[in-house]
Amino acid sequence: MIECGVIAADCYTENGNSMLRDQIQEIISGAVDAAKSAGQLPNIPIASPAIERPKQADHGDFSTNIALITAAAVKKETGDKVNPRQIAQAIVGHIPVDGLIGAVELAGPGFINIRLAERWLQHHVRAIIDAGDTFGNINRGDGARWQVEFVSANPTGPLHYGGARNAVLGDSLASVLEAAGYDVQREFYVNDVGNQLDLFAQTLYARYQQLYGQDVELPQDGYKGDYMIGYAQQIQAEVGESLLLLPRHTVLATLREKGLAIVLADLADELSLIGIRYDRWFSEQSLHDEGLVEQLLADLTEKGDIGEWDGARWFRASNYPKNDKDEVVVKSNGMPTYFASDIAYHYDKFVRRGFDRVVNIWAVDHQGHVPRMGAIMAALGLDPDRLVIVLYNLVKLLRDGQEVKMSKRSGDFLTLREVVEDVGADAVRFMLLTRGPESGIDFDLALAVEQKNENPVYYVQMNHARICSILLKAAEEGLAAGSAAQPGDDDALALLAHPTEFGLIRKILEMEEQIDFAVDKLSPHNLTHYAMELARSFSVFYDQCHVLKAEPDELRRARFLLCWAARTALARVLHLMGMSAPESM
RNA sequence: GCGCCCGUAGCUCAGUGGAUAGAGCAUUAGCUUGCGGAGCUAAGGGUCGUAGGUUCAAAUCCUACCGGGCGUACCA
Known part of the structure; x- marks a missing residue:
C-alpha cells in the first residue's frame, strides 16, 4: 500500500553522533574487516547485517545475524559448508569491549549478542536530560523538504470521524518526520472547484430562504445535514436579507464564496480541537485562475500525452506502467475534471515548490487513483518515487452494533467535534493512532464513551x-x-x-x-x-x-x-x- | 471477473526472515497502612484462516484455496 523506497542514507546528527544502532553496526563492520585482515574470514562481499533488538532481555541489547548470513554467502560463493558459530567466534574476537559495549556473547546457531555497558547507560541519563524536547531526534532526513498533504476533505461541511483518522495519521507522521530531520510542510488541498461546491451553494441558498419563511425545497442530492442551517444563519447575521432580492446566479456566486469561507473556518477550528494546524491551505481554483491547468493540458497535448476522442479530452495514462485505462481531463461538456487539476497541483508541488518528496494521505476508497498519479509524475518528467500515497482503511461507524453509513449529503454522520466533546482529544488521537493504516476500525461512540477512562x-x-x-x-x-x-x-x-x-x-x-x-x-x-x-x-x-x-x-x-x-x-x-x-x- | 488490503488470545489490535509469537481490555488469584492505586505481581487463554513451497530459520517471502473489506465512472 505504500510505494516508497525510503533509505536511511545518513543517520548522523550534527555533532557527529549517530544512532545507537548504527554505532553498533559500525563496530560490527569494523570487527568483520579486522577478521578478514587477520585471515580468519574469507574475503568475500557480505550483505549488510541486520542489527536487531532481541525479544528476550537475556539475549542482550542488540543482536546480529551476520555470522549466519556470512555462512550462507560463503557456501554460495565457494560451495564449502562453514559453521556459522565459527564465523561468529572470529568476529566476536575483534569486537572491542569498552565504552559503549559491556559484553559480547555468541549464542544459538550463530547469533552475536551485544550488551551495552552499564556505565555507559548510567551516564547517558545526562544526555537525555540535555536533549530536552529534541530527545530522540535523528538526522535521517538531512533537511530534505517533504510535504505531507492530509485530510483535504471536500469543503462542504464539518469533518466526519473517518476524516479524523486521516488528520491524526497525517499530523503525527509530519511530526515524526520533523523529528527525523526532514523539513516538513503540512498542507490541506481545498477542492473549491466542481459541482459538489455548486450543490453546497444551492443548499445554502435554500436554507437561507427558509430562514425567511420561504417554502423552498433543498436541491436533490443536496446537503441535508442541520449544520447547513447554522451556516445559513451565519450568512444571515452578516448580510441580513439583502440576498433575497438579488438574481439567483448572483446569490449563488456570493454564497459559494461566503459559504466556503465559513466551512474552511469551521474545518480549521474543528481540526484545532485535536491540535492540528496547517502551514498552507491550497486552493484548487487558484490553479485554474492563473491558467496553470490550461497551460499544462496544452503542454501535454503537444507532447502527445493528451488526445481528443468521444467528445472529451483524454490523458493517455495507459501509456504508462500500472495503468490500464485512460483518464478524462476535460469532459464533453467542456468542464475540466479533478484529474486535470491534479496534474497542475503536482506540477506546482514538485516543479515550482520543489518538494523532494510528497506524502499524500488517502482513504483506501481512493486506491484506484494511485496508479494514475504515477502516470502524472512520469508525464511531467518527475521520478514517481517522489510521490508517496499512504492509504488508510475506513472507519466504520456503529450504533448499537449496527453499521451507520456516513454521508455528508444525507446529514447522517458523526463529526470529529462530537467525538472530541464526548471522548476527549487525546483519547481520540490515541485510539485512531494505535492501529496500522491498513487495519479497519469499527467505531461505536457509546462504547468509546463508556471506555474512555480505560x-x-x-x-x-x-x-x-x-x-x-x-x-x-x-x-x-x-x-x-x-x-x-x-x-x-x-x-x-x-x-x-x-x-x-x-x-x-x-x-x-x-x-x-x-x-x-x-x-x-x-x-x-x-x-x-x-x-x-x-x-x-x-x-x-x-x-x-x-x-x-x-x-x-x-x-x-x-x-x-x-x-x-x-x-x-x-x-x-x-x-x-x-x-x-x-x-x- | 480482475486489482489492492485484511484474517494472530474471549474482544480490540501490535509484531523489522531470526532464538520461548506480544500488549491493552476482559477473566482469576494475590499485593497495596510508602514520592499520585488511573497502580504492581502472577495465572489461564494461540493448529498465527487452510494447504503446499522457498530457507539453516516463516505470523513475516512465493503459489493456490477459503472468508471479509475496498476499488474497477466523462464523481470526488
Whole structure:
C-alpha cells in the first residue's frame, strides 16, 4: 500500500553522533574487516547485517545475524559448508569491549549478542536530560523538504470521524518526520472547484430562504445535514436579507464564496480541537485562475500525452506502467475534471515548490487513483518515487452494533467535534493512532464513551504527571538541585544499579529507533505502543525504587535525574503523537 | 471477473526472515497502612484462516484455496 523506497542514507546528527544502532553496526563492520585482515574470514562481499533488538532481555541489547548470513554467502560463493558459530567466534574476537559495549556473547546457531555497558547507560541519563524536547531526534532526513498533504476533505461541511483518522495519521507522521530531520510542510488541498461546491451553494441558498419563511425545497442530492442551517444563519447575521432580492446566479456566486469561507473556518477550528494546524491551505481554483491547468493540458497535448476522442479530452495514462485505462481531463461538456487539476497541483508541488518528496494521505476508497498519479509524475518528467500515497482503511461507524453509513449529503454522520466533546482529544488521537493504516476500525461512540477512562493514553499521561509531582515535591523539600548538571553527578549516576533503573534507561533509549521505524513505515502507530511500554517501565521503577527517600543523597540525586529523563521521554513521545503531557490530572 | 488490503488470545489490535509469537481490555488469584492505586505481581487463554513451497530459520517471502473489506465512472 505504500510505494516508497525510503533509505536511511545518513543517520548522523550534527555533532557527529549517530544512532545507537548504527554505532553498533559500525563496530560490527569494523570487527568483520579486522577478521578478514587477520585471515580468519574469507574475503568475500557480505550483505549488510541486520542489527536487531532481541525479544528476550537475556539475549542482550542488540543482536546480529551476520555470522549466519556470512555462512550462507560463503557456501554460495565457494560451495564449502562453514559453521556459522565459527564465523561468529572470529568476529566476536575483534569486537572491542569498552565504552559503549559491556559484553559480547555468541549464542544459538550463530547469533552475536551485544550488551551495552552499564556505565555507559548510567551516564547517558545526562544526555537525555540535555536533549530536552529534541530527545530522540535523528538526522535521517538531512533537511530534505517533504510535504505531507492530509485530510483535504471536500469543503462542504464539518469533518466526519473517518476524516479524523486521516488528520491524526497525517499530523503525527509530519511530526515524526520533523523529528527525523526532514523539513516538513503540512498542507490541506481545498477542492473549491466542481459541482459538489455548486450543490453546497444551492443548499445554502435554500436554507437561507427558509430562514425567511420561504417554502423552498433543498436541491436533490443536496446537503441535508442541520449544520447547513447554522451556516445559513451565519450568512444571515452578516448580510441580513439583502440576498433575497438579488438574481439567483448572483446569490449563488456570493454564497459559494461566503459559504466556503465559513466551512474552511469551521474545518480549521474543528481540526484545532485535536491540535492540528496547517502551514498552507491550497486552493484548487487558484490553479485554474492563473491558467496553470490550461497551460499544462496544452503542454501535454503537444507532447502527445493528451488526445481528443468521444467528445472529451483524454490523458493517455495507459501509456504508462500500472495503468490500464485512460483518464478524462476535460469532459464533453467542456468542464475540466479533478484529474486535470491534479496534474497542475503536482506540477506546482514538485516543479515550482520543489518538494523532494510528497506524502499524500488517502482513504483506501481512493486506491484506484494511485496508479494514475504515477502516470502524472512520469508525464511531467518527475521520478514517481517522489510521490508517496499512504492509504488508510475506513472507519466504520456503529450504533448499537449496527453499521451507520456516513454521508455528508444525507446529514447522517458523526463529526470529529462530537467525538472530541464526548471522548476527549487525546483519547481520540490515541485510539485512531494505535492501529496500522491498513487495519479497519469499527467505531461505536457509546462504547468509546463508556471506555474512555480505560484508554491507555491516561496511563501514559498519569505516569508523566506522577513524575512531575515527584520532581515538584523534591524541589519544595529542597531534596535535589534542578536538572542542570552538578559537580557530583557523574559519581551519583554510577549508583544506578537496580534492574528497573536499567530497564527504564534502556526503554528511553529506544526513542530514536521508534522514530526511525515510524519513518520507515510512514506510519507512527508504533509510538502508541512505545508510549505504553515507556510508561510501564517508569511505573515498574517507581514501584521498586523510592526516589525522595533514597539513601544516600547521591542515589537520591541519581534517581531524581532518572525521573527527569523519563519525563523528558514521555513528554516527547506524547507530543510527537499530538497529545498533551499534563503535569497534573 | 480482475486489482489492492485484511484474517494472530474471549474482544480490540501490535509484531523489522531470526532464538520461548506480544500488549491493552476482559477473566482469576494475590499485593497495596510508602514520592499520585488511573497502580504492581502472577495465572489461564494461540493448529498465527487452510494447504503446499522457498530457507539453516516463516505470523513475516512465493503459489493456490477459503472468508471479509475496498476499488474497477466523462464523481470526488
